[in-house]
Amino acid sequence: MYKIEAIIQPFKLEGVREALKAIQIDGLTITEVRGHGRQKGHKEVYRGREYNVDLLPKIKLEMVIPADRKDEVIRTLIGAARTGSIGDGKIFVSEIADAIRIRNDDRGEAAL
Amino acid sequence: MSYRIVTGLLLLSSALFARAPEGIEAELAALRAAVKSSQSAGDNAWMLISSALVLMMTGPGLALFYCGLVRKRNVLGTMMQSFAMMAVITLVWAVCGYSLVFGEGTPFIGDLRYLFLRGVGAEPNAAYAPTIPHQTFMIYQLMFAIITPALIAGAVAEPGRFGGMVLFSAFWAFLVFFPVAHMVWGNGGFLNAYLGGKVPVFDFAGGTVVHISSGFSALVTALYIGKRRGYPSQQMMPHSIVLSFVGACLLWVGWFGFNAGSALAASSLATSAFVATHFGSAAGALSWMLAEKLRKGKASALGAISGAVAGLATITQGAGFVQPFSAVLIGLIAGAVCFYMVTAVKDRFGYDDSLDVFGVHGVGGLIGCTLTGFFATRAVNSALKLASGQSAPLGVIDGHWMQVPNQLTGAAIGIAFAVVGTLIALKITDLIVPLRIAERDESTGMDLTLHGEEGYNFEA
Numbered sequence: 001m002y003k004i005e006a007i008i009q010p011f012k013l014e015g016v017r018e019a020l021k022a023i024q025i026d027g028l029t030i031t032e033v034r035g036h037g038r039q040k041g042h043k044e045v046y047r048g049r050e051y052n053v054d055l056l057p058k059i060k061l062e063m064v065i066p067a068d069r070k071d072e073v074i075r076t077l078i079g080a081a082r083t084g085s086i087g088d089g090k091i092f093v094s095e096i097a098d099a100i101r102i103r104n105d106d107r108g109e110a111a112l
Numbered sequence: 113m114s115y116r117i118v119t120g121l122l123l124l125s126s127a128l129f130a131r132a133p134e135g136i137e138a139e140l141a142a143l144r145a146a147v148k149s150s151q152s153a154g155d156n157a158w159m160l161i162s163s164a165l166v167l168m169m170t171g172p173g174l175a176l177f178y179c180g181l182v183r184k185r186n187v188l189g190t191m192m193q194s195f196a197m198m199a200v201i202t203l204v205w206a207v208c209g210y211s212l213v214f215g216e217g218t219p220f221i222g223d224l225r226y227l228f229l230r231g232v233g234a235e236p237n238a239a240y241a242p243t244i245p246h247q248t249f250m251i252y253q254l255m256f257a258i259i260t261p262a263l264i265a266g267a268v269a270e271p272g273r274f275g276g277m278v279l280f281s282a283f284w285a286f287l288v289f290f291p292v293a294h295m296v297w298g299n300g301g302f303l304n305a306y307l308g309g310k311v312p313v314f315d316f317a318g319g320t321v322v323h324i325s326s327g328f329s330a331l332v333t334a335l336y337i338g339k340r341r342g343y344p345s346q347q348m349m350p351h352s353i354v355l356s357f358v359g360a361c362l363l364w365v366g367w368f369g370f371n372a373g374s375a376l377a378a379s380s381l382a383t384s385a386f387v388a389t390h391f392g393s394a395a396g397a398l399s400w401m402l403a404e405k406l407r408k409g410k411a412s413a414l415g416a417i418s419g420a421v422a423g424l425a426t427i428t429q430g431a432g433f434v435q436p437f438s439a440v441l442i443g444l445i446a447g448a449v450c451f452y453m454v455t456a457v458k459d460r461f462g463y464d465d466s467l468d469v470f471g472v473h474g475v476g477g478l479i480g481c482t483l484t485g486f487f488a489t490r491a492v493n494s495a496l497k498l499a500s501g502q503s504a505p506l507g508v509i510d511g512h513w514m515q516v517p518n519q520l521t522g523a524a525i526g527i528a529f530a531v532v533g534t535l536i537a538l539k540i541t542d543l544i545v546p547l548r549i550a551e552r553d554e555s556t557g558m559d560l561t562l563h564g565e566e567g568y569n570f571e572a
Contacts, residue, residue, distance in 0.1 A: 044349065046414055047468060048407075048455025051349045 001096040001109060002070050006061045007033065007089040008081040013059050019080035020063075025073060027112060029062045037090065058089060064096050066109045148243075152236075155243040158378035159252055165369025166255035170262050171195050173366050176359025177421070178266050179567075181350040181414075181467050185557020186270050187567035193265035196278050197258045204285055205254045212290040213253065214240065219302035219310065222294045226250075239299045239307060241376040252373060253293075256318055260289055260326045266467035267330035268337045270348070271554060274562045276547035280333075280537050287533035288329060292526050293321045303522045305496060312496075313522030314488050314506065314515070316385065317374035319429020319480040320526040327474020328530040330465060336538050337547055339464035341554050348466075353414050360417035364393055367424045371431035384492050385431040388439035389424065392431075395443025396423015396450075403451040415451070418472065422450035425476035430484035433506060438487035445483070446476050478523055485519035 008016060013030070020028065034055040041054040065073055074091060082088055101111040175194040179187045201209070208227055214237075215222030226232050229250065237246040261281035265272060295301040296315045303320075305312035315321060340348060350356065371389040375382035400419025401411035426446035427439050434442065453471035465471065488507035490496070496504040505512040541547055553561035560566060 045408055045410065045412065046350050046353075047418065048404075048451075049344075049459075051347050053349075 001064055001067060001099060003062065003064045003094045003096050004073055005092040006077050006081065007058050008061065009083070009087060009089060010057055010059050012081045016061065016077060016080040019076045023072060023076055025063060025065065027063055031060045033058050033060045038086065064099060064112055066112060152243050155377040156245060156248055158382065159244050159248045159373060159376065162369035162373025163252040163255055165366045166259065166373065167198065169363050169366035169370060170259045171198055173359050173362035174259065174262055176355045177363060178269055178467055180352040180354065180356030180359065182269050183348060184351045184568060185559055187351065187559060188563055188565055189274060189558030190269045192274060192563065193272065193277055194262040197262040197281060200278055200282055201258045201261065201285060202254060204282055205257055209257060209285060209290060210250050210253065213293045214298050216299045217294065219300060220295060221291045222298050243377055249376065256322055257285060257289055260322045261285060263326040263469055263473055264330045264333055267334040267465045267469040269466045270340045271337055271548050273546055273549045274558065276541055276545045279545055280541040280547060283537035283540055284329065284534060287537050288325055288529050292325050292529050295525065296321050296522065303525065311518055311521050313518055314433050314484050315429050315522065316432035317371040317428045319477050319484065320522050323425045323428060323473040323477025324481060324523055324526045325530045327470050327477050328527050329534040330469035331463070331474060332531055332534040333538065334463055334465045340466060341551060343464045350414065357413060357417055360421055364420055364424065367393070371428060375432055381432055381493060387436050388431045388434055389427055391436050391439040392427025392443035393420045393423040395440045396420055396426065396447040399444045399447025400451045403448045419447040419451065422446045422472045422476045425473045426480035429477070429480040430487060433484055433488035433493050435489060435492055442480060442483050442487065446479055449479060450476055481519050481523045482516065485516035488515065
């Protein structure tokens, strides 16, 4: 099992969700987050004073998937979230030791 | 035939005239009373609406305009500083404030003839507003006394402490607003152009009384209380231009009550002031946007509304004296100069007037006071009469150059009272309660530490 964390541009969320649905990835958690990578921020000007806005709004998607679907999911995410410009986001992949369904004690991939 | 008719008519008319005196006199008296009462009804309706409009400028207008410009943690505290004036100044006004402004008294301060509003009832006060109840006049003028200290609070919106600022505002009303308002508008006031002043100043709706006095007091208060912690190295972005936007639009609408209401009647002068107000505001908004576009590359929403407020503050003094295109010119100058004040001059001097009360109201008020001396004309306002009974020339465009030094004297006296009175009020307050929020509380924010609430409660 792998956990995929994808940080994407907020306006890409709809497209990414549709793409994941199309390959039957149904379990998904979404958070509104703020942060920056190399993109850094932008400048805003209020009454002539410049402010650096470093922390940009992004969407973080988290999903835990069976091991054999990892590459497919990553390919789908990239395909749906890429614009080619700076600020497109990142995908992090980590191994998951176990998963438990609270309702009935299912374990491992059966719980996904 | 015609001889008969003429005779008949003569007979008829002589019969009428014989019976006339009593009946017609009584009817004329009844007619006069009816005309007077319907004029009073019209004027009173407009003045009550104007009173409500001016109150709306403080809450929610100014409260929203200001609270959007502070950080999230100070949103309620900033709104409260405006709102508290609606409560505190009202009571001070009722007890003795009204009397100190509009009682005849001395040239510098009124007397106590209207203490506890004694004698302020349905009967009009002929010297001030002969067609509306004295009580309407009283409540209308109160709204000006409320908004003026509420404006000052914007200069220390984030470091100011609630209790200290409220107490300061009460002292300030006595030391600055009451004397300045009496001098300009009170019967026998030193600067009153209409009721026996030594130096005649034209201040239609409070350019000197409200904007110069609050703007310069704001600068003194900002310097006295000091910068926000971390200013200017730390970023202190406005948290919601949306709130400020709504507030500024309410201010614009409320300002019709402020300026057009200052005609104190539903008259053509009120219309003229209404038009000048609207044109001044529009020109101010446009001019600030253009200046910003040229200097910074983008015309911002905050810039547009700041320009409108600058235009409104600047046209206030001359609203009932100037023609529509003079108002446009005044607004254009206001937008550009105030933009320069808050973007360049403030940084050069390094003071932290957190919401630019000085740059917009103080400077706008001063420009408006001076330009009224140029553009005031009897073509708009013919109330001031010469000894011969003709209407007096008002400003430079009427050929009356002396009005400019008169206006500047008025402004100088207003500024002197504002600076000295504010310093005294701050010193006295400082001896009783702290004026500045504690260092630790400043980073947590006023909302939680001073009011025990949060503006945006995400756990609710």
